[in-house]
Amino acid sequence: MRRDDQIAEVRKLLAHLDRRTTAWADGIYRNPITDYTCPNQAARERDLFFRKGVINVGLSCLLPRPGDWMTHDYTGVPILLVRRQDGTLGAFLNVCRHRGARVAEGSGSGERDFRCPYHGWCYGLDGALIARPDERSFAAADRSTHGLRPLPVAEKYGMIWVSPSPETHFDVDDLLAGLEIDLAAYRLDTYHHYETRVLRRRMNWKLAVDTFGESYHLQHLHPNTVDPLFYSNRCTFDPFGLNHRMIIARKNFDELRDLPEAEWDLFDHTAIICVLFPNTVFTFQRDHVETWHMFPGDEVDETVMYVSLYIPEPVDNPKAKEHWDRNFNLLMATVEMEDFPTCEGMQRGFASGAQDAIIFGRNEPALQHYHKSIRTALAETVAAE
Ligand code: FES
Ligand SMILES: [Fe+2]
Structure with missing residues (x-):
């Protein structure tokens, strides 16, 4: 992220904390339940996004040397x-x-x-x-x-993209639609792969992406894990084409008030979440990067995903290993014990007929943007067919 953008984002977050606000959408958005349950939509997503589309694989350091x-x-x-x-x-x-x-x-x-x-x-x-x-x-x-x-x-920018279809042509910067300026600044080409774990859950793949789409739930669902570290319902939102970026304030954010602007360090006081459409979530956490790659399973209510931890220096001693293991285990405990069981309950609830749509509030602009982007991309293929 450019230095002047960092300053601007710090200012936005300080204003949100002062006014007890967060980034707002123009209105609420009702997302149809079928977005998560319709087998026909699932088949089109599979074809458009995961067959003919382009997917992010992870960071370049997955394959550092010739012969890897x-x-x-x-x-x-x-x-x-x-x-x-x-x-x-x-x-x-x-x-x-x-x-x-x-x-x-x-x-x-x-x-x-x-x-x-x-x-x-x-x-x-x-x-x-x-x-x-x-x-x-x-x-x-x-x-x-x-x-x-x-x-x-x-x-490019230390990341790998591939299309499963030999006929697909793509340009990374076109896909990133401006987000590349941010991503380039992270110097992801200097990172090292620590570990990747694979998870399978009974929920639609987009529900897994939604988990990272708002900070509204932190104090309620994560009172003992994430809530002590981050402000709930205080974040920025910026769209980049079909992608988006959210910046969530850490509880130490208020320290910045006492510092001159030249010393403001956005990265040390936030988590930055970038969603690369359609299925990839990058979370920049101070000194490391977590990535999530969500894929549809065999059924509309199944997800297969992999989560990776990337770190700035290779691990060369037991203390460092212990540090990163603790980080990874905390992340996994949070999502496996708190987020994903909730999502699986939602998925079962979708089938109950309780409602035709769920609501994304004005304080959930990233979710609105993400699901409108899904709709836009699917509509474009229908129009092209
Ligand atoms: S050598 Fe590969 S299938 Fe026969
Ligand atoms: Fe969560």
Whole structure:
């Protein structure tokens, strides 16, 4: 974030604290229950966002060195990401061109090539088919046209994006719509991956995103975990195309009142939440970054998500490990014991017929923006069909 933007955000938050206000939308917004329950909408989301769309994978440090690789199956499409010898990133369908077996499983490092476990066809880090046993039997299928099928991939601002569809073209800055100025300033390319955990819950994937869409609930749902650290219902909101940013004041925010403007440190006194449309949440917490990537499960009321912790320095001693484990465990305890059980209860309530819509208040502008963005994106595809 630019320095003058930081100052502006500090001023906004100080004003909210003084006036006991928060960022406001123009009015309330009634979000239809079908947004979370309709199998037809779920099918369109899957096709538009998770099949033909572009997804953020995480930070570049997931694959720091040439020969590092990882598989990614959360979109429903088998994807293989590889750091090639020249340091650039490659993405491929993880599908052998012989008879379609998965070429790689899990993740690893120091790889020079990928050998399909079924019959041994061998692919280079650039996806080219290098060799295959009993070459004579396949001479009619030219090796040069039977490399792994490449996928569009981009790496910018220390983050990785990929599309599960070979035909999709995209530009990262177009997707970020101005948020890149913020993201570039975080120097995410200098971070280190600490840990990733995978969660499966009985709720629509957008409910998982909604968890991070307002600070109104903090004092009620998190009295012993988050509430002691952050002000409830005191935050900023700024849209960036379909994405948005919220800044939540920490309880130490009032310290800034006694400091000259030149010494204001926004990062040390807030949590900054950036939602990258449609399914990714970045939370910048002082000295570390937490990322959430939500994906639809098999049913409309299922989510599969992964949460990652990224840290500024590699861990090289037990004390540091203990520190980051404690951080991660607190985060997980909060969401697993408090947020997500609530969301699962909501999901069951949606099916009860109690109401046709839920309400996003004027104090929940990020939720309004997010769900209007979902609607806009879905409407555009319907119009284009
Ligand atoms: S399916 Fe991969 S070598 Fe046969
Ligand atoms: Fe929460």
